[in-house]
Ligand SMILES: *[C@@H]1O[C@H](CO)[C@@H](O)[C@H](O)[C@H]1NC(C)=O
Ligand SMILES: *[C@@H]1O[C@H](CO)[C@@H](O)[C@H](O)[C@H]1NC(C)=O
Ligand SMILES: *[C@@H]1O[C@H](CO)[C@@H](O)[C@H](O)[C@H]1NC(C)=O
């Protein structure tokens with residue numbers, strides 16, 4: 408398929424001439440989901456995470472029905488090292504363990520897996536600061552992350568001790584979250600959230616208004632940041648808003664979704680970027696002011712695991728392993744570009760692990776940078792131009808699903824990106840759906856008229 412959506416070719420040339428002297432860069436990786444049971448020597452299924460699904464194309468680097476084998480983890484971290492060996496820092500947004508029943512893991516296995524992934528990152532990036540957020544799979548039992556101090560938070564805090572400032576250790580042990588000055592530089596801050604506390608699968612935090620006091624804490628940190636004229640990045644695992652591959656599917660409990668949205672609306676002046684995972688797909692979310700101007704965007708980085716989701720209603724929801732570099736202005740933290748790299752798993756298994764550049768955001772979508780205003784333009788292009796929609800859709804599964812994104816698919820993606828608020832999302836679905844009905848009725852009417860005319 409030809410993905411050169413033509414109109415914008417020279418916009419790209421103009422913008423790429425800009426200077427790079429102020430550009431910093433960092434890695435964002437997420438959802439590694441190592442499955443230690445993966446083995447081609449197994450009789451029957453090659454991995455526990457496939458459940459009972461067949462794995463006829465399983466190879467050294469994995470299978471689309473399985474979580475990551477160690478060879479894929481090792482290949483990923485080595486690819487990071489080859490592509491960009493000296494990033495300013497690494498953002499790692501969790502989900503380390505395989506998709507298997509709790510009984511097959513247990514606390515010890517969960518901690519061992521987190522420890523193994525921590526060690527390989529430390530081994531290959533010994534001098535790099537890593538900002539690490541917990542995922543819903545980084546706890547036993549999965550998704551039940553408590554709003555109080557517990558031994559798992561304490562042990563993970565120990566595993567990550569070298570990455571944490573001493574000031575971060577207390578809040579991490581109490582609630583799995585922390586904040587630090589970004590790279591210890593005055594005027595720059597990062598907030599690492601434990602958004603698993605808001606996940607609707609988390610029964611422990613149900614009926615708690617502000618689990619672990621995280622909202623109140625974040626509000627204070629951001630208020631303080633504004634006073635100190637700081638610029639802030641927010642990272643976390645489970646994102647607010649809806650899943651673009653399943654209509655109406657939200658991860659947060661509705662009241663937490665509202666509180667998150669309000670937090671961003673109140674403090675968007677200081678929040679320069681939000682970076683999350685959990686979807687395993689490549690997408691983004693827009694936040695608008697009450698008057699409709701784009702005020703913030705959240706980048707959803709694809710997963711390393713290729714694992715095909717078992718979420719009912721999602722057909723063939725696998726992906727190729729993806730990792731990405733964010734380029735940012737080191738004076739303002741503005742995200743200037745996003746470069747996604749991927750492994751074609753099919754090719755890797757038959758030939759060799761070849762990590763390739765998938766796309767660079769500014770080139771692919773003809774925007775000058777990845778600011779909220781530019782991301783709003785990207786969204787408009789996806790919404791209005793089927794060429795861009797199709798391009799985005801292939802990126803969404805990291806070039807796994809090359810099928811056509813039809814009218815319903817367009818609504819799912821456009822509304823999920825545009826509206827983090829559930830009511831607004833529902834209105835978007837209705838409105839975008841209604842615009843489909845008119846041409847359909849018109850064409851039925853036209854067909855009727857033609858057939859009536861023909862029969863005379
Ligand atoms: C990890 O990957 C590197 C680079 O691809 C390779 O040289 C090394 O042998 C691998 N290590 C293991 C344990 O597979
Ligand atoms: C994982 O960590 C354990 C120790 O916790 C170690 O025994 C094991 O060899 C590690 N596995 C890998 C693949 O690094
Ligand atoms: C951060 O910077 C301050 C002052 O510049 C210094 O005293 C402190 O040791 C630094 N902290 C870390 C963790 O590097």
Ligand SMILES: *[C@@H]1O[C@H](CO)[C@@H](O)[C@H](O)[C@H]1NC(C)=O
Pocket residue numbers: 751752753754806807
């Ligand atoms: C991935 O590799 C397979 C096998 O070489 C190839 O058929 C397929 O087209 C590749 N996919 C992409 C997106 O390049």
Ligand SMILES: [Zn+2]
Pocket residue numbers: 438440502544685686687710
């Ligand atoms: Zn995950």
Ligand SMILES: [Zn+2]
Pocket residue numbers: 502542543544644645685686
């Ligand atoms: Zn997750």
